Amino acid sequence: MSAVQGASLSSGRVHTGEWRAVALSVGYFFCVLTAYYVIRPVRDQLSAAVGSTQLPWFYAAVFIATLALTPVFSWLVSRYPRRVVVPLVYGFFIACLIGFVPLFADNGPLSPRVLGTVFFLWISIFNLFVVSVFWSFMTDIWNEGQARRLFPIIAVGGTVGSLVGPALTRALVGVIGVAPLLVVSATLLGVALVFVILLGRWSRVHGSRRFETAHEDAIGGGMWDGLKQIFANPFMRSMAILLLLGDWIGTVNYGLVVDYSKATFTDAVSRTRFAADLDLLTNILALSMQVLITPWLLSRRGAAAVIGVWSVTTVCFLTLAAVVADAHVPLTQVFPLYGQLVAALPQGVSALIGPLPAVAVALVVSRGLAYGMVGPARESLFASAARTLRYKGKNAVDTAAWRFGDVMVATAMVSLRSVGVGVGGLAAISAAVAAGAGVVGWNIARWVQRGGAQVPDGGARGQRTRV
Template sequence: MATSTTEQQRGFFRVESAEWPALLLSFAYFFCVLGSYYVMRPVREQLVAAAGSTSLPSFYLATFLVTLALTPIYGALVARFPRKRFVPIVYAFFILCLIAFIPFFELQGQLNPKVLGGVFFVWVSVFNLFVVAVFWSFMADIFTVDQSHRLFSVISIGGGLGAIGGSLLAGSLVGHIGIAKLLAVSAGLLGCSIACIAGLVVWSRRNPIEKGVDRNEVVIGGGMLAGARQVFASPFLRSMALLLLLGDGVGTVLYALQADYAKTHFPDGIARTEFFAHIDLAINITQTVLQLSLTPWVLTRLGPVIAVIAADAVKVAGLLLLVLVGNPALIAVALVATRSFAYGMEKPSSDSLYTRVDREERYKAKGFIDTAVWRLGDFTIALAMNGLRGLGVTTTGFACLATFAAGGACWTAWRLRGTRELAAHANR
């Protein structure tokens, strides 16, 4: 659907009357998904801090291997079932797993923190990758290019508010109900997302992108490993994978540095949970402000590529501050700045680019990039950090390397403009 200059000038929050039900359901869907994740996220972080960041390479390797094993299973679901079935199946699986973890957290003090921390870290990391990847693949499959430019930043606000709500729930409830019962709260929020999916299936049937085609009933087909093959074959998808890896270089470095800081200053599990919940809250408030103000303007007026470049430029600035000052206390400041722009501007912008590829690439190739490629990057970066520590690299040195990664992401995003997929939609 083409977007004229006149339409763009009508406002970056323009919503057509027929789009309101889908917008509200998508908003609520993302609220529930990220609310669920951010209730359990500080539980994971306090376990990582207890084990120490030197354990991260083994955690990331296990996550990568599990993700690699699950990727063809997910590909098989996509290939054999219509989206109205395989999307809810993914969420139901993770709800059952969450419930199964509750008894183990009741015994947390009696279990080896590295064992419990490793298993839960892997599971939450896989959870985050798959439920969020499925969400954005679903969004890219029910909205047009024009709708993605206008609506994705608004939908992202729902996720930002869910993340704020989840962080607040975790920080305020953990001292009263304990860590184990937080998982039940998380499972309840994720269950609500399935109801939103059902509503979106009904809306998309009434408002199809392709006239006469109900995508809810169409089986995408293809092979289980098609996503990996597509990434290697397509210059656009290879660039998207590289963009993700460079962003991961920033995120993983700061994540590891923050884990070490928390281990030193917060030896108690509940205190660490509250600390990470407060960090998450600051990030989520900042990214929501971005999604309400700057992101929709940049996305609709300047386009998704410029939005990605702007977000990575802010990361460069935040990391340079850490490099120049060198105070470990500024790690939290750099983490808030980089993650806020990563999820408040870069993520909705880069995800909108997938409206330009076909359905199989939206679910399979994007799923492969957002899961297996991401976790391979985590493992490689964390392992390299352990090696560099042995060579005497400090916080300042790691911040320098992360700065180069953010700069490389700016260049990679700029080069996306020349790919066939973006050239075909230059005026959309």
């Protein structure tokens, strides 16, 4: 690492000449995440209506659709430049949102169950692609040193959006109904598209990668490159493993909370409000991490330390859930000290957290730290990789590999519960997985810091470097 880059990392702040692009990046991510979180509670209340036993079928459908779309995205970036591909992806999802509006009418052509299933499938794909494309774009205009300094700041925009989104849903759904929320989401994506265009212009003139050969050109290669890189490239393979371990934690926690919601709330409005409350708490925690902890820790200690702190904290809360082993008892009733800490929080936050059982608290903590700490750290690692990995391999990991993990984890969870493994046992397994994820993430981050990810397209040509 050069002396200049080392100074950049130690400062941990936005430098002269970066402010405009950072502001545009924050606004871009804010719009993307707000657009998603405006309509996400609709999907979550559908899950709660049917219970966790149906999640493997939902996730299987999402995986098949994602597996079909991933080569299409790889084909696009192989043949068209960034300035065409990114707007095309967002334009496609805007058109889909507008197309859903008449389907949500009272006398729409689809039954509520069919519409709900289709919408669950679509929004799961929507989330993966719009966020993956955002971070691929970010790693394409910022170098590794800038990523470590700036990604926690840029991530704040997304976290604020993830707070505004469910707040908008809570305020508007009873007034305007579901269909107009889709128009709100489409409008936000349209604004994000404006930010994409402005960032592209800035990057061509001021970006750190503007001197790289053909940094905006079509990448070339084949449509299956992204999926191949997961198996052939050691860096992409390790990142996929890290994601799958994190996916176990998130999917099991989600399934337990889905069952709690189904057993506790009897109508769609209550389930939707409960899902929005969890999103709000999760994203308040994520924002706190992004403002107070992650920028300092990532810029000074690197991604390994950030992932390590996430792992230890997640293990602790999952262990609490395993000890309580009752999905319906509020955690404040079991641990008086925890109750005192919750009571010391602002009244509105305390009122939301107080009644939550251990499984819901574990979900909030693991998700909040994943968004606020692991997300920026993980994305900063991709900034060191070759461009074909940043777009093709990363997209394949973030979409196809992730949804494959959803299917496998949800199926395993249903199987474990069928043989008598309860909430405590599932939480204990997740705690062990969180510990393993910490070890894997630590090793990947240290390997990247030694220059291990700076390979053209990796193991496809005999690369035997190990993480």
